[in-house]
Amino acid sequence: MNPLNKNHLQITRRNFLEFSAGVALAVPTLVGAQTFIENSPSSGQGWTPPSTFTSSVGQQTVVRPSSDNLYSSVRPQPTASPSKDWREVLLSGERTIHMRRDGETQHIRYCTKDGYIDPVGYRAACVLLRDVQAGKMFTMDPKLLDILCGIQRWMSYNGRDSIIEITSGFRTTQTNNATEGSALKSMHLYGKAADIVISGASSGLVGAMAKKFNGAGGTGIYLLRGFVHIDTGASRTWISSTPRHRR
Numbered sequence: 001m002n003p004l005n006k007n008h009l010q011i012t013r014r015n016f017l018e019f020s021a022g023v024a025l026a027v028p029t030l031v032g033a034q035t036f037i038e039n040s041p042s043s044g045q046g047w048t049p050p051s052t053f054t055s056s057v058g059q060q061t062v063v064r065p066s067s068d069n070l071y072s073s074v075r076p077q078p079t080a081s082p083s084k085d086w087r088e089v090l091l092s093g094e095r096t097i098h099m100r101r102d103g104e105t106q107h108i109r110y111c112t113k114d115g116y117i118d119p120v121g122y123r124a125a126c127v128l129l130r131d132v133q134a135g136k137m138f139t140m141d142p143k144l145l146d147i148l149c150g151i152q153r154w155m156s157y158n159g160r161d162s163i164i165e166i167t168s169g170f171r172t173t174q175t176n177n178a179t180e181g182s183a184l185k186s187m188h189l190y191g192k193a194a195d196i197v198i199s200g201a202s203s204g205l206v207g208a209m210a211k212k213f214n215g216a217g218g219t220g221i222y223l224l225r226g227f228v229h230i231d232t233g234a235s236r237t238w239i240s241s242t243p244r245h246r247r
Helices: 003-025 030-038 086-090 119-128 142-157 173-178 203-213
Strands: 095-100 106-111 164-168 193-198 218-222 227-231 236-240
Touching: 086 142, 095 119, 095 142, 106 119, 106 142, 119 142, 142 164, 142 193, 142 203, 142 227, 193 203, 203 218, 203 227
Parallel strands: 095 164, 218 236
Antiparallel strands: 095 106, 164 193, 193 227, 218 227
């Protein structure tokens, strides 16, 4: 074989291998991330979603909205029997979240047992999830609050009290641009995302619960930084093992 052709093949092969390695080390694919979540040691036995609900966290009668809008202005009618969907079961009754951000823990009730937004509690949640650097608040997506509430109640169902610590909520464009690794169209810009930490729970466990509860949205697990990104945008999953990277 011509030495030049041999060298060319070696270079081509090396470039291919380097490219393949780069792809493998980049943001994991949905399949790879899902495999990691499902096989996470912290999210194994004992964290099966409840099919029935008998603890004091919620009520057996689930209030359903009368439309696709979770917070319809029309008074919803309760169902005659418990919901078959475990997510709705966990969110039954009034919805509250124990949250904190650089201070005292707040017990926030953002939704009444009849399915209405509690304006006082909802505003308190929006203040907690504000852009701290810019000092600006935004109307947060109530579905995001539902995910946080659902995860916390899921943990309570399994006998673990938890407090959700917010590390990032709404971001202005300026704050988002100044945040290393942030996406150009980050869901934080639209009040649809939160980065959270739950003391005593690994990011693998929190990520697994978030992905299971929030199948229609985004879940990012940041292993080295110990937090989980949750949003109500498009369905996607990723894992970051770099020390500095955010969405």
